[in-house]
Amino acid sequence: MTTTTTAAPLRPDCLQEASALCAQGRFGDAYTVIGPFVGMQPCADDAARVDVLNFAALCAMGSGQANAAEALWQRCIDAQPQHVEAYNGLAAMLTALGKLPAAEAVWRKLLALTPAHADAWSNLGTVLHRLGRQPEAEAAYRAALAHNPAHADAHYNLGLALHTTGRLDEAEAAYRAAVAANPQGARAHNNLGNLLRECGRLADAEEAFRQALLVQPQYPEALNNYGALLKTLGRLGEAEMVCRRAVQIRPDYVEAVINLGCVLVDLKRLPDAEQLFRQALALRPDHAEAHYNLGVVLRQLERYPEAETAYRQALRLAPTHTETLNNLGGVLVALDRLQEALAIFQEALVCNPDFALTHFNLGSTHKELGALDEAEAAYRRAFELNPAYGDAQFRLATLLIAMGRYEEGWRLYERRYDNTGFVHYHSRDMLDCLHWQGEPIAGKALLLWQEDGLGDMLQFARYARLLKAQGAAHVTFACVHTLHRVLAGVEGVDMVIDHPEAVSRASQFDYWVSPLSLPMHLGTTLETTPAPTHFPPDAALLEHWAARLDTLAPGTRVGLVWRGNPKHHNDHHRSIPSLAALAPLWRVPGLRFVSLQKGAGEDEALRAPLHQPILPLGSEVTDFVDTAAIIAQLDLVICVDTSTAHLAASLGKPCWIMLPRRDLDWRWLYEREDSPWYPQNVRLFRQGNYETWGAVIERVREACALAFAGQVEEEAVK
Structure with missing residues (x-):
């Protein structure tokens, strides 16, 4: 024999009170009021009271009583299998709780009842996206948009799915459609900004982040992303301010704490950056990036043993992170543990064979260990992978010169003028005359321009007499004042001046050239090295x-x-x-x-x-x-x-x-x-x-x- 119960009749004033409490966000109190009237077990009159059961389920969910809410919605569905609101509430709760397979089943039941339910299609897509079933998620979002082309969330979620699979043009279109459907959708503006930044469209990305923050000024994710963009743009003061605001709004936002630390690293405020990375690790001890960045700071502070510890902690959490392996190798070099460094660089290249920086560091380590052929091969590989890698080219040049292979070495050494990080790069812009490339100089006026050290000038001053021997009419040496008296008596030098005067008079010369470029232009080999300059004592x-x-x-x-x-x-x-x-x-x-x-x-x-x-x-x-x-x-x-x-x-x-x-x-x-x-x-x-x-x-x-x-x-x- 089956027994059923009958719930106590619901008084209108109780329903009114519970509704008022819900409106105030007091869901627990509301459930306390209405709970006794719906009971814990199915009742004979559930079919007549499905709206009350649904309301009670909403109160239970709002107060964190998920089991009670699920039971109440199930009673709604059992009593009235066509009750759309019950399916919707139950599916939304299961999605929020991360019970994704169960949520998928309920969303599909709801769509079987109402195939044109755009919200249900969009939410089903979210569940499928989180389950990693991207093609099905995309199909669900498109179904939502087929039924409601102005569905902002479906456009936004479709953008996320397309962004995840690397279809950036389509993702951008989806994000922009979401923004058009709901200009107040801060999330869509923010993710559009992220996508545009990935595409290198930094000005457009900045505008997208600004729009997100106009809509929602206290949006920490948008602040953090905007701060990272400002750092990329080199606007470090603004970046610091924006990242600090993100951290103020959400002090436990680890990514924002780390980004702020990275900005301070660029600002050379290393102790402050260290404190922030340690703060991030206090919040999340297993954050590999925080350990890595702490290592970066400690290395720059030359606290090498501590930097090694930080990098090894990062590798414990992310063993194949190439940059960490590379940087750990650099620390081991600084600690003079070259064989260990060599092994770490080789491990990094197993993880990423095409990482030019590690090939460069491998080459430098081989050079220090005396393995010159291996060093040459590594430098060449670094330069092959990144033809704009000026440091690799320069190191290869100096290695070849040191090996006595002057012809290629001097030629590569001359390309220091293409390296924006070298002082030589700016000489061409400073001097209003031609840069000598070995043209005939009979009857010409030449300016020897010091770009390098004092010893370099004493060593290479010997070439002045060779220029004269080729017919140069006048040779002027521009150098720091410390060298003036000693170079004034050098054979082949007609005049010695300082750099500012040389700049102001540059147009009076036919050519300028660095003394360190002369071995290449004059074909110096080991066997034809000119005799040293004689500096006659006073x-x-x-x-x-x-x-x-x-x-x-x-x-x-x-x-x-x-x-x-x-x-x-x-x-x-x-x-x-x-x-x-x-x-x-x-x-x-x-x-x-x-x-x-x-x-x-x-x-x-x-x-x-x-x-x-x-x-x-x-x-x-x-x-x-x-x-x-x-x-x-x-x-x-x-x-x-x-x-x-x-x-x-x-x-x-x-x-x-x-x-x-x-x-x-x-x-x-x-x-x-x-x-x-x-x-x-x-x-x-x-x-x-x-x-x-x-x-x-x-x-x-x-x-x-x-x-x-x-x-x-x-x-x-x-």
């Missing part, structure tokens, strides 16, 4: 500095330079940290040391302890002419790779140069103890892989002891 200065040098005890006079310009890109590797590191040289009998150190480090010689006997002249030197007058009266110069090396070598003095193992300058070639640029008097002491400066200095000490042993014996006899 007689009065020779006498002046002789008096200072005479304060030394009798013996072999050795000039020392242990540090370069701190602003040089490789100064960390090429400079010896302190004068104290040279202490083993003091043990060589008969040597008398003179500090030629100028700038960084010169104070060390002034306060050297008694057990480091050295005459500190660097602080008294005005320019290279003074230095030349001192060197001319020395027996040997021992130095790191700085401009003083070129001056001493050009003066014909024995010059022993200590070279770093990392980022070795191309001019010193590889695996040689001599230099074609200074064939008679330069000796190179190279730091080996994983060798400290101490090992190099010890070899220099041994060489000194061997070279000057006879002189010490002569002094003893006297």
Whole structure:
């Protein structure tokens, strides 16, 4: 026997009260009022009260009582199988709860009852889209639009489906149709902006984001997306303001916190950016991008061990992220763990064989490890993948020159003028005369234009006399003031001026050229390297500095330079940290040391302890002419790779140069103890892989002891 129950009669005042509570958003209170009248079990009179059951289900859903709401809607459907509102409410709730297969079934039942129900078609499309069944979702949205061509949500959702599958033109049309159907649809404006940004139409994208924010000024997603666009456009101040607003509106919006951090990285406010990335990780510890960006900041702050940790955390969450692998390799290079870096770069290329930056970094690591052929292949591959990759081209050029392959090396080196990141790129715009490309110069006026370092100018000044030999009528050297006196006496140079004067007078010259371009134009090979320029010392200065040098005890006079310009890109590797590191040289009998150190480090010689006997002249030197007058009266110069090396070598003095193992300058070639640029008097002491400066200095000490042993014996006899 089946039993049924009968619900208590619903009083009109109770229904009125429940409706009023719903209108106030107090769904729980409304359900408390109406619940007793509908009961928990099916009733004999459900068919007569389906509207009340539907209302009660809405109250239950609004108060978070999903099971009760589902049961009530099912009673509606059982009592009246044609009750459209019950199907609609139940399907919408199941969709919101993520019960997608169940939601699909209910939406299809509703559409079986009302095939022209555009909202149901649109909502079914949303369910199918979330289930990953894109073709069916697209068909559902199109069915909705067939029944209601002005259905804004269907246009918008169709745009999402098309956007997901990469059909960008169709997606744009769908988003624009959504906007036309409902200009107040902020979501459609926002997603249109995202699509336009992907297509590179940045001005149109900005307008779309602006429209979204006009409609809904407190829309955090649109603010975040607009901030990212402003960052791309380089409008960093505006980007910061917009991203901050997104974070203020929704403090737990991780993506906006990360975007704000990225803006601050571009603004070079690295500590603030670090704080934001750590804030993002506090909100979501498993966010791979936040770990990655934290690594970027820590690397720029040169906190390499922490950066390594951050990148490894990112890789734990996203093991095949090529950029993370690439950056981790860069950190390992900075930590001098080159073999580990090599393995990481190779792993990155397994993930993405066509990532040019990793090929570049792989090439640089091979070069540091001495695998020159592998380095060449990697640089060539990077440039092949990205023909606009100026740094890869430049590194390949300097590698080839360092390998002695001058013809191709000089030709590629000349293309530095195409690299927008190099100072050379702007010279052509500054100078109102032709850039010399090797044309006949008989009777022409040439401007030699300094773009590179002091040592470069001392080394390549030798080419001035070759220009004269080709018939140049007048050669003017434009350079920094520090070089004026020393270059004024160079053979082939008629005049020395500074850069501003050269710019103002550029139209008076037929051509301009960098001294470092002359080896290519004049066909320099290893065998035809011109002899160095001679910088004749000034007689009065020779006498002046002789008096200072005479304060030394009798013996072999050795000039020392242990540090370069701190602003040089490789100064960390090429400079010896302190004068104290040279202490083993003091043990060589008969040597008398003179500090030629100028700038960084010169104070060390002034306060050297008694057990480091050295005459500190660097602080008294005005320019290279003074230095030349001192060197001319020395027996040997021992130095790191700085401009003083070129001056001493050009003066014909024995010059022993200590070279770093990392980022070795191309001019010193590889695996040689001599230099074609200074064939008679330069000796190179190279730091080996994983060798400290101490090992190099010890070899220099041994060489000194061997070279000057006879002189010490002569002094003893006297």
